[in-house]
Amino acid sequence: MSKFQAAAAYEPTEAAWELLPFRFEHFDEGRVLLTNMVGEHVFVTDDELVSVVDKALPATSPLVRQLRGKHIIRDAVEDLPLELLALKTRTRYRRLPEFTGLHIFVVSLRCEHSCPYCQVSRQSADKTRYDMSAETAQKALEMVFESPSQSIKIEFQGGEPLLNFPLVEEIVARAEELNAVYQRHLTFVIATNLALLDDAVLEFADAHDVYFSTSLDGPADLHNRNRPRSGGNSWELAVAGIRRIREALGIHRVSALMTTTEASLDRAKDIIDCYLEQGLSNIFLRSMSPYGFAVKTKSHAAYDVDRWLEFYREGLDYILELNERGVSVSEQYASIILKKMLTNEDPGFVDLTSPAGIGIGAVVYNYDGDVYASDEGRMLAEMGDTTFRLGNLHADSYRDIMLSDALLRPLEESFTLSAPMCGDCAFESYCGADPVRHQATTGDFLGRKPSSAFCRRNMAIFRLLLERYESDPKARSVFLDWANR
Amino acid sequence: MIAREVVLDGTAYSADAIQRAAYRFSDRLSLELVVDETVFRCVLNVETDDGQEADLVVSDFRKEVLDQVLRERIRNDTESVRNVILALAFSKTGLTSDEE
Numbered sequence: 001m002s003k004f005q006a007a008a009a010y011e012p013t014e015a016a017w018e019l020l021p022f023r024f025e026h027f028d029e030g031r032v033l034l035t036n037m038v039g040e041h042v043f044v045t046d047d048e049l050v051s052v053v054d055k056a057l058p059a060t061s062p063l064v065r066q067l068r069g070k071h072i073i074r075d076a077v078e079d080l081p082l083e084l085l086a087l088k089t090r091t092r093y094r095r096l097p098e099f100t101g102l103h104i105f106v107v108s109l110r111c112e113h114s115c116p117y118c119q120v121s122r123q124s125a126d127k128t129r130y131d132m133s134a135e136t137a138q139k140a141l142e143m144v145f146e147s148p149s150q151s152i153k154i155e156f157q158g159g160e161p162l163l164n165f166p167l168v169e170e171i172v173a174r175a176e177e178l179n180a181v182y183q184r185h186l187t188f189v190i191a192t193n194l195a196l197l198d199d200a201v202l203e204f205a206d207a208h209d210v211y212f213s214t215s216l217d218g219p220a221d222l223h224n225r226n227r228p229r230s231g232g233n234s235w236e237l238a239v240a241g242i243r244r245i246r247e248a249l250g251i252h253r254v255s256a257l258m259t260t261t262e263a264s265l266d267r268a269k270d271i272i273d274c275y276l277e278q279g280l281s282n283i284f285l286r287s288m289s290p291y292g293f294a295v296k297t298k299s300h301a302a303y304d305v306d307r308w309l310e311f312y313r314e315g316l317d318y319i320l321e322l323n324e325r326g327v328s329v330s331e332q333y334a335s336i337i338l339k340k341m342l343t344n345e346d347p348g349f350v351d352l353t354s355p356a357g358i359g360i361g362a363v364v365y366n367y368d369g370d371v372y373a374s375d376e377g378r379m380l381a382e383m384g385d386t387t388f389r390l391g392n393l394h395a396d397s398y399r400d401i402m403l404s405d406a407l408l409r410p411l412e413e414s415f416t417l418s419a420p421m422c423g424d425c426a427f428e429s430y431c432g433a434d435p436v437r438h439q440a441t442t443g444d445f446l447g448r449k450p451s452s453a454f455c456r457r458n459m460a461i462f463r464l465l466l467e468r469y470e471s472d473p474k475a476r477s478v479f480l481d482w483a484n485r
Numbered sequence: 486m487i488a489r490e491v492v493l494d495g496t497a498y499s500a501d502a503i504q505r506a507a508y509r510f511s512d513r514l515s516l517e518l519v520v521d522e523t524v525f526r527c528v529l530n531v532e533t534d535d536g537q538e539a540d541l542v543v544s545d546f547r548k549e550v551l552d553q554v555l556r557e558r559i560r561n562d563t564e565s566v567r568n569v570i571l572a573l574a575f576s577k578t579g580l581t582s583d584e585e
Binding site for chain 2 (some may be wrong): 093098146147148355398399401411415420443444446
């Protein structure tokens with residue numbers, strides 16, 4: 001007698017599968033997007049969706065195999081899909097217990113630029129009372145190392161932090177002393193307009209492995225229009241500074257960020273070409289923040305979501321075209337989303353994560369000792385709304401600050417899985433909470449998503465990326481590359 | 486000031502949700518809330534003399550009440566998963582209650 005059963009014994013039994021948690025969104029004519037608990041996606045037709053929900057698909061159907069592979073359904077006797085989903089969920093949230101990795105020191109509010117969109121209410125260069133003191137910096141450093149994060153990034157911001165360079169030097173030295181005890185992976189970044197970059201700064205950066213982040217809004221006419229300074233030469237100084245840093249320290253020691261203004265919206269290709277001319281192969285096509293001087297100067301009201309989306313689409317399609325021509329260039333926001341969409345990793349981008357990145361991902365130590373949940377929270381305070389002020393270094397302990405209602409309430413109330421519309425949304429795994437933006441624009445941490453510009457903008461980008469991924473093999477290849485960096 | 490009455494079924498809406506919505510609209514209207522057997526009678530005193538504007542405010546108020554109902558329900562339904570994830574975030578900070 002054979003010890004082997006007949007082939008028929010190994011055939012799957014009819015309707016032996018059951019649904020796992022998933023969400024769906026009607027994507028376009030004839031297609032429905034399904035996403036599982038960790039955001040892995042598959043497209044089906046309307047009729048197929050009904051068959052899935054009604055469990056009317058035969059077990060031998062190719063769609064059943066596909067849905068099993070994506071953990072939309074499982075064989076009723078299998079535990080492995082549950083274990084895999086749990087593993088993927090743990091992977092997605094693994095950064096959370098690391099807690100605050102980014103610590104922003106606002107060493108001065110002074111700045112010699114007068115950018116109308118600036119989120120900081122800057123003070124003119126001769127008012128030294130807007131500089132952080134050594135005592136405040138020391139208190140901030142003590143709080144930095146209270147964070148359990150094994151990777152600590154200290155970022156110097158302003159105003160213009162090079163206007164208080166002696167304090168930057170002192171903070172770096174003191175942080176390195178403390179780190180001899182704490183043994184974290186410690187990095188430093190100076191966010192500067194580079195107008196004041198000199199040999200002393202470069203030598204210091206070389207000695208202490210300091211990185212630079214600067215603003216580059218595009219070609220000279222656009223950049224200088226956005227970023228006026230005495231002499232009208234902001235672009236020239238920024239570009240010269242980028243070159244100097246790359247020559248002295250290496251090509252990866254400086255990165256750039258652009259800010260979108262009304263004047264930027266017809267110049268997507270020019271901006272990208274400018275970045276490539278400067279040897280920068282990564283560009284972040286950002287929306288404009290509704291904070292600080294941007295509101296005071298009404299420059300935020302000058303554009304709307306649809307116009308910005310046109311700008312973004314044009315920029316992304318141009319970048320894809322460049323990649324097809326063999327020019328390696330990436331778009332940062334798309335890369336962040338694609339990592340969430342196509343892998344189980346969450347890059348922890350502070351403005352697009354849930355729980356929100358405020359406090360958990362980043363914290364800001366202002367020049368006066370006030371501690372804010374995020375850079376945007378500080379900007380909101382400059383507009384008179386101190387909702388995200390967590391405390392003061394000279395009065396409050398780490399416990400007081402990190403367990404304050406000012407942090408815990410927005411974290412809880414903006415949690416996307418608890419939010420109307422977000423909790424049901426097929427794109428929720430790609431998205432995030434932005435309680436500061438919603439507070440600034442609606443007076444509420446959550447906002448009402450049907451009228452939220454944040455929601456509208458992000459859903460449009462998710463759809464755009466999925467549409468390109470599914471329809472264009474070359475775009476798919478580029479997106480997979482970005483997602484896996 | 487224009488008064489409008491909105492009647493809401495007590496089985497579908499809670500007084501808490503209605504009051505939260507009214508608070509968010511307190512720059513535009515004031516609320517008198519009356520429980521009448523199985524319904525809530527909401528008398529909205531809208532701060533305008535323009536009838537059309539008052540109707541728009543009332544329409545927006547209804548949407549806000551729905552929003553608050555959903556927030557309450559989903560907040561309750563997802564309390565455990567929210568607490569697990571936030572607890573995970575704070576788990577190594579030394580600030581959790583069993584580390585006090």
